[in-house]
Amino acid sequence: MSQSEAQKQTLREWLLTDTPQSRHQARMVALYQGWLSFSTNTMAMFGLGILICLGLVALFAPLISPHDPFAQELGNRLQPLWSEGHVFGTDSLGRDILSRLIYGSRITLYIVALVALIAPVAGLLVGTVAGYSGGWLDVILMRITDIFLAFPRLVLALAFVAALGAGIENAVLAISLTAWPPYARIARAETLTIRNSDYISAVKLQGAGATRIVTKHIWPLCISSLIVRVTLDMAGIILAAAGLGFLGLGAQPPSPEWGAMISEGRRFILDHWWVATIPGLAIFTVSLAFNLLGDGLRDVLDPKDGGS
Amino acid sequence: MNGISVKNLKVWFGSGKDRIDAVKDATFDVPKGESFGLVGESGSGKSTILRAITELAPNWSGAIHVAGKTLDHTRDNEFYKTLQMVFQDPYASLHPRHSVDQVLSETLYLHGFDNIEKRIVTLLDDVGLGPSFRFRYPHQLSGGQRQRVAIARALAPEPSFLLLDEPTSALDVSVQAEILNLLTDLRAEHGLTYLMVSHDLAVVGHMCSRIAVMQLGEIVEVMTAEDMRAMRPSHPYTKHLLEASIGYSREAAADIVA
Numbered sequence: 394m395s396q397s398e399a400q401k402q403t404l405r406e407w408l409l410t411d412t413p414q415s416r417h418q419a420r421m422v423a424l425y426q427g428w429l430s431f432s433t434n435t436m437a438m439f440g441l442g443i444l445i446c447l448g449l450v451a452l453f454a455p456l457i458s459p460h461d462p463f464a465q466e467l468g469n470r471l472q473p474l475w476s477e478g479h480v481f482g483t484d485s486l487g488r489d490i491l492s493r494l495i496y497g498s499r500i501t502l503y504i505v506a507l508v509a510l511i512a513p514v515a516g517l518l519v520g521t522v523a524g525y526s527g528g529w530l531d532v533i534l535m536r537i538t539d540i541f542l543a544f545p546r547l548v549l550a551l552a553f554v555a556a557l558g559a560g561i562e563n564a565v566l567a568i569s570l571t572a573w574p575p576y577a578r579i580a581r582a583e584t585l586t587i588r589n590s591d592y593i594s595a596v597k598l599q600g601a602g603a604t605r606i607v608t609k610h611i612w613p614l615c616i617s618s619l620i621v622r623v624t625l626d627m628a629g630i631i632l633a634a635a636g637l638g639f640l641g642l643g644a645q646p647p648s649p650e651w652g653a654m655i656s657e658g659r660r661f662i663l664d665h666w667w668v669a670t671i672p673g674l675a676i677f678t679v680s681l682a683f684n685l686l687g688d689g690l691r692d693v694l695d696p697k698d699g700g701s
Numbered sequence: 702m703n704g705i706s707v708k709n710l711k712v713w714f715g716s717g718k719d720r721i722d723a724v725k726d727a728t729f730d731v732p733k734g735e736s737f738g739l740v741g742e743s744g745s746g747k748s749t750i751l752r753a754i755t756e757l758a759p760n761w762s763g764a765i766h767v768a769g770k771t772l773d774h775t776r777d778n779e780f781y782k783t784l785q786m787v788f789q790d791p792y793a794s795l796h797p798r799h800s801v802d803q804v805l806s807e808t809l810y811l812h813g814f815d816n817i818e819k820r821i822v823t824l825l826d827d828v829g830l831g832p833s834f835r836f837r838y839p840h841q842l843s844g845g846q847r848q849r850v851a852i853a854r855a856l857a858p859e860p861s862f863l864l865l866d867e868p869t870s871a872l873d874v875s876v877q878a879e880i881l882n883l884l885t886d887l888r889a890e891h892g893l894t895y896l897m898v899s900h901d902l903a904v905v906g907h908m909c910s911r912i913a914v915m916q917l918g919e920i921v922e923v924m925t926a927e928d929m930r931a932m933r934p935s936h937p938y939t940k941h942l943l944e945a946s947i948g949y950s951r952e953a954a955a956d957i958v959a
């Protein structure tokens with residue numbers, strides 16, 4: 394293809410071609426086709442939109458929050474919704490709830506990102522190693538997984554936080570420690586179906602070792618179902634973090650963590666309902682957004698659909 | 702002896718009470734350069750022999766020699782450089798998330814080749830696929846094109862032996878002929894030795910010079926392709942198989958009824 398012809402080709406045509414000319418283009422085509430099928434899912438796009446907004450809010454928190462989230466104004470406490478200068482009112486110490494929500498989004502994203510980095514990776518590692526190696530290693534790793542699975546998540550997290558001390562980092566660690574077993578189970582189940590397939594046999598016949606087979610051939614097929622599971626679990630993770638905050642074992646005052654805000658508002662819930670309700674609604678919205686996104690991702694990523 | 706030689710090969714699955722003997726005392730020789738066929742009904746142990754040779758079925762005893770070397774239960778890279786396998790179902794033998802380019806470049810990398818870019822183009826050309834197929838994913842290919850990619854992958858290490866596990870049974874009839882012709886051409890070009898498994902007597906009769914007939918894990922007869930085409934079986938099961946391959950005939954039906 395000559396240079397001028399290449400320039401005439403639009404970006405869209407370049408992305409939709411059936412005959413990619415380079416590795417880079419092939420990858421871009423696969424990504425773009427995934428995006429096209431994802432973007433037809435209205436609810437998933439809605440979820441993605443909310444999460445992008447959340448990300449932007451967290452990023453520009455100092456610019457968009459009307460007040461300092463920590464500034465107390467006791468003469469102005471428990472103001473109702475739409476009061477002067479405080480759209481969502483103020484809490485028991487006269488702090489602006491909207492500003493606290495905006496700063497709280499940073500904490501929520503921080504927890505979600507850390508847990509999403511730790512738990513699925515640990516689960517993937519344990520599950521694929523157990524599933525591929527089989528034998529006694531499989532038995533040992535899976536029984537450990539079973540032990541973790543047998544505890545209720547919040548109770549185990551509580552025990553960890555109690556042992557490690559209260560705080561947001563320990564809450565993240567505790568939630569991660571309780572969140573990885575389901576990922577290990579999924580990864581192992583996927584590995585068991587993949588390990589005896591012909592394409593794994595074929596790469597074995599090229600002399601590939603176990604490490605290469607697990608990391609380059611099994612992981613790419615497990616990751617899509619894990620991503621879906623992570624996005625569906627995000628709601629649970631946010632709720633667990635909020636639950637720990639609510640019980641006073643997660644983020645500590647005066648940190649504007651949403652669960653801790655509900656906990657503080659609980660004392661006034663009958664007379665000043667918005668103090669607890671507004672952060673509750675924020676948790677609800679973000680959890681819903683993650684669930685919708687997860688649902689849409691499942692449609693795009695599920696390899697059994699025969700898609701990309 | 703520099704071909705493939707199998708002596709008293711036993712292959713089993715499971716152990717104790719659950720043990721199933723898939724192959725019992727199979728013995729045959731494939732001289733270098735020959736094309737040898739294994740036929741038999743489903744479950745007769747044809748594919749299992751190939752899987753024992755490649756160590757994909759690790760529970761075997763007996764003696765296997767390939768290119769003058771006696772095989773034990775380990776296979777090194779050098780072995781995989783002399784012997785490769787093409788699998789039955791091209792829809793299952795290609796990784797769904799790897800492009801043709803990834804499949805071939807990984808194979809070439811694992812065998813320590815240099816000049817990978819150029820070799821990929823040559824390989825694709827060898828199996829009748831143009832360079833435009835290079836960056837496609839399996840779901841963008843037809844069954845026949847996938848099988849060509851699988852053949853290219855098997856040819857990448859430049860082996861002298863190719864095990865073919867029913868390479869055309871998952872393809873429709875028109876594509877079957879294309880793949881069989883491709884395999885015939887490649888054999889002539891590269892001087893390959895084929896050990897081919899099939900349940901289709903016509904395919905084996907076309908491709909192979911000698912044929913072993915298997916029944917319930919045992920080789921009941923080794924015959925030449927001429928004998929087979931002339932319908933000169935010496936074992937009753939072979940006769941049965943040959944008659945079944947012709948399809949319905951009034952005489953055969955009358956025999957069964959009578």
